[in-house]
Amino acid sequence: MHDAQIRVAIAGAGGRMGRQLIQAVQQMDGAALGAALEREGSSLLGSDAGELAGAGRSGVVVQSSLEAVKDDFDVFIDFTRPEGTLAHLAFCRQHGKGMVIGTTGFDDAGKQAIRDASQEIAIVFAANFSVGVNVMLKLLEKAAKVMGDYTDIEIIEAHHRHKVDAPSGTALAMGEAIAGALDKDLKACAVYSREGYTGERVPGTIGFATVRAGDIVGEHTAMFADIGERIEISHK
Numbered sequence: 001m002h003d004a005q006i007r008v009a010i011a012g013a014g015g016r017m018g019r020q021l022i023q024a025v026q027q028m029d030g031a032a033l034g035a036a037l038e039r040e041g042s043s044l045l046g047s048d049a050g051e052l053a054g055a056g057r058s059g060v061v062v063q064s065s066l067e068a069v070k071d072d073f074d075v076f077i078d079f080t081r082p083e084g085t086l087a088h089l090a091f092c093r094q095h096g097k098g099m100v101i102g103t104t105g106f107d108d109a110g111k112q113a114i115r116d117a118s119q120e121i122a123i124v125f126a127a128n129f130s131v132g133v134n135v136m137l138k139l140l141e142k143a144a145k146v147m148g149d150y151t152d153i154e155i156i157e158a159h160h161r162h163k164v165d166a167p168s169g170t171a172l173a174m175g176e177a178i179a180g181a182l183d184k185d186l187k188a189c190a191v192y193s194r195e196g197y198t199g200e201r202v203p204g205t206i207g208f209a210t211v212r213a214g215d216i217v218g219e220h221t222a223m224f225a226d227i228g229e230r231i232e233i234s235h236k
Contacts, residue, residue, distance in 0.1 A: 007034030009073035009097075011088060012080040013062050014044040014052060017102075021077055022053035033060050034073035039084075040064040066091050074098060081164070082106045089117050098122040102129060104169025127169030133220070136235045137177045140222055143231060144181035151224040151231075152201060153178060158211035158219045166210040167192065174222055175206050 008025050012018040013036035025033045036049035042064065050058025063069055066088065076092050078085045079102040092099050101114065104127050114125055128134070144153075155178075157171040167175075172186070179186040184204075191207045201207075221234040 005030055005032040006075055007032055007073045009035035009037065009066075009069060009076045010049075011037045011076065011078040011084065013049050014038050014042060015080070017079040019053040021079070022049055022058075023055045026050055026053070026055040026058060033058050035069035036060050036062045037066065037069075038062050038064060070095055070097075075100060078103055082110050086110055086113055089113060093117045093121055096121060099124070101125040102127075104172075105165035127173040128218075130235070132235050133170055136220070136233060137173060139233055140174055140177045141181040143222075143224055143233060144178040147224050147226070147231070148178060148182045151226045152207075153205075154207040154209065154223045154225070156209045156211070156221045156223070158213065158216045160215045160217065161212055163212060166212070167208045168210075168218065168220070170218065170220055171208060171210075174220060175208065178206060178222065
């Protein structure tokens, strides 16, 4: 391994995202796979991480203990679940390791823990790392400033059957972008479910609808609806 390479550890190595990340690191100049983690008791422990990901033998064995590999990586990539990510965050903060966090579903306390840790270690934290999604967020801010005060705003998102949090982190980021452009707090104006006799739509709210089906990778649409016309901004 060349000294200039960044050594990367990947959490959830056996998951779909984990395997894709391993493949990406294996193919990346300037980076090398240093460690791969799975939960205690996983049948994948002891496997070669590269072979597990279909990227060829890497010489890195999947393990369950961060402590055992703490000297083998510089940056930890985590796209798992909030409780696991926060445990990894505490470890990385203690040992001065950088983190890339793509996990979604954090509560306010979890987000604050990430902000606090970012004062001591380098952290990249985003609900979605797609260039297109981040362009969409900017477009939503512009649309909200122009027509957000008089239109009905709805956010519709769809993901595969295995996704465990709802709405998606990207959908929430869309809501936050729109609410921020309108000088509102998303918590105060979001409507996450409608059932039974709901009465008329409350002006100024931002509605969310969620679909979980099949193998949908991720589709997001924000709708600004007025009488006689509507604008939809989508990413697929």
